[in-house]
Amino acid sequence: MAELIHVPDAADPRLADYVRLTDGQLRRSLEAAEGLFIAEGAKVIRRALASGHLPRSILMAERWLDSLADVLPALDCPVYLVSDATAEALTGFAVHRGALASLTRLPLPDLPDVLASARRVIILEDLVNHTNVGAIFRCAAALDVDAVILAPRCADPLYRRSVKVSMGAVFAVPYARMTDWHKDLSQVRAAGFRLLALTPADDALDLEDAVTSSGGKVGLLLGSEGDGLSSHWISEADAAVRIPMSPTALAKGVDSLNVVAAAAIACYTLTR
Amino acid sequence: MAELIHVPDAADPRLADYVRLTDGQLRRSLEAAEGLFIAEGAKVIRRALASGHLPRSILMAERWLDSLADVLPALDCPVYLVSDATAEALTGFAVHRGALASLTRLPLPDLPDVLASARRVIILEDLVNHTNVGAIFRCAAALDVDAVILAPRCADPLYRRSVKVSMGAVFAVPYARMTDWHKDLSQVRAAGFRLLALTPADDALDLEDAVTSSGGKVGLLLGSEGDGLSSHWISEADAAVRIPMSPTALAKGVDSLNVVAAAAIACYTLTR
Structure with a gap:
């Protein structure tokens, strides 16, 4: 079962995967260096998981927990619960679509x-x-x-x-x-x-x-x-x-x- | 010939047609009340004029004057020349595409x-x-x-x-x-x-x-x-x-x- 962790501070290093999501240049280098990508919204996250991408973590306001209730029990990653203000300070935009997930990129086929x-x-x-x-x-x-x-x-x-x-x-x-x-x-x-x-x-x-x-x-x-x-x-x-x-x-x-x-x-x- | 007028102040009432272009709610009511719309870039402005829309005014940085040199002589409207900073303070975004024009809407056909x-x-x-x-x-x-x-x-x-x-x-x-x-x-x-x-x-x-x-x-x-x-x-x-x-x-x-x-x-x- 994914562990639920309340994180009040946008500067907490555990949230680093989600920093400044609207800053294209930063994100390109960060995602390449870390081998991660971000999926947004329960439906898309569910499809990313179903296609074999391993989650590094999930980030959401607590009220969205139900939207992923079917997949959380099987996940072995932290779920960071944040306020809307923390999410916005962290990502750079108002996160309206529910959950964000940071997932591991798979090697691309040749x-x-x-x-x-x-x-x-x-x-x-x-x-x-x-x-x-x-x-x-x-x-x-x-x-x-x-x-x-x-x-x-x-x-x-x-x-x-x-x-x-x-x-x-x-x-x-x-x-x-x-x-x-x-x-x-x-x-x-x-x-x-x-x-x-x-x-x-x-x-x-x-x-x-x-x-x-x-x-x-x-x-x-x-x-x-x-x-x-x-x-x-x-x-x-x-x-x-x-x-x-x-x-x-x-x-x-x-x-x-x-x-x-x-x-x-x-x-x-x-x-x- | 369109008259060229340098306007330093974003709050100048002559620029009111171009205020807060990224504010959808404001623009919808302003454009409906005034019967105007905004075209962006020389190519699109030229097409708007060619299809019979009368210009109320044109707004641009002076360096873009050449881009409309072919149509300005025939126009009977003010051309407001502004700095990039004034344009951004007025419209709410960095105007990169050259000229903006405010044009009169035509009655829609039935x-x-x-x-x-x-x-x-x-x-x-x-x-x-x-x-x-x-x-x-x-x-x-x-x-x-x-x-x-x-x-x-x-x-x-x-x-x-x-x-x-x-x-x-x-x-x-x-x-x-x-x-x-x-x-x-x-x-x-x-x-x-x-x-x-x-x-x-x-x-x-x-x-x-x-x-x-x-x-x-x-x-x-x-x-x-x-x-x-x-x-x-x-x-x-x-x-x-x-x-x-x-x-x-x-x-x-x-x-x-x-x-x-x-x-x-x-x-x-x-x-x-």
Whole structure:
């Protein structure tokens, strides 16, 4: 049974896993150094536990205990009970969603292992926005994409915002991270995947036609929020593909979708 | 030519249109009372002007003047030049994106007028998140949905965050707001639209099959972020439709897409 411990002081070192959760730079270095990530809300915490992540601790106001009553008896970690004021002083925001959990990261599988059992994968280049990464995992999970591959610099799916927006889908979809931005796409192609680069370019193929004619394994490349895919990745792809845009929209200057909308349509098309 | 006026003091009443831009409650009442909205960034401001919205004033740091050099000569409104510190004290955030403009809202067209020239429309019930509303307008514009219809309580497409996320698509897609949540769907049906309610329910029809078999005019109903469509709207619809979810995902508890992802797939399917 998890031990319940009241902690009044936000500076207590036992709460260090939860410090300044809104400070992206601090959190990236702290979470990498400690091998931890933060899950928020009973539903997402339950999914993190069910997918084999070991809890380091749980932090919550006492009134939320019931929300995790089903899982606490089996846990072997401290549960820190704090006031709302302590939680806010510690984390940097008003914690409205109930419990927070600090969990141990699992080693990520290697790229070949993830590819071995997949047929339809999404490959994310340098997305910077954690909300977008989380939303894309949610799309991938709901629409049956087998795996997600991340470029070395793509934002972390286990960052708190990603986990939350994904509703826990980051635990449901296998993913691997490339180690070499320049060379690793060739590993995906060597594993038998046809690489389709999603762009708004006029001369790209229609996404749906390209997926239909591809038949076998497909890897769909999505680029960063501002600049889209790099020219290197576009040149490495087997084909450039596009979601057809309205000519009326183009005339009015609306020339692309945001990356989550594009990813949703791409996942839907890949697995339809 | 717009008149350039240096204003050092954030409390200067001439800057009142831009006060506390991050305070949603204040902005909703201020913008409704004054009949104004705020556009952010040169590209979006240019689109707002091109779609016939009259500027009340423009606010920017002097270094951004060049970004609007093409439109300022034709404008008949003051351009307030402020320091970054004044801009932040006034608006409540660090204004990084260049210029802000305060523009006059145009009267919205009536529901029958918007429906008269449309074949494919999206109908939003009580979405609360301005980012989602903006992203859905961007999808609608890019994918050729003819119009958007808003329930009386749906978030405002001309709220600053909506305008920004839409990249100006809120100026490109005609929209109307219902006055009667309970009765106005029947007006849409009376105008010849088949109403499809998007839900995650297992027994709903496949979205794509339903759109294909509908043939003529279609109105697609999307519900709020948390609870989806009301039972009243689902019962008013001609059919409930769903985007097929992966059985694997369902088993893992990922049972739906976020509303922007769902809207993107819906717009794509409607106009494909």
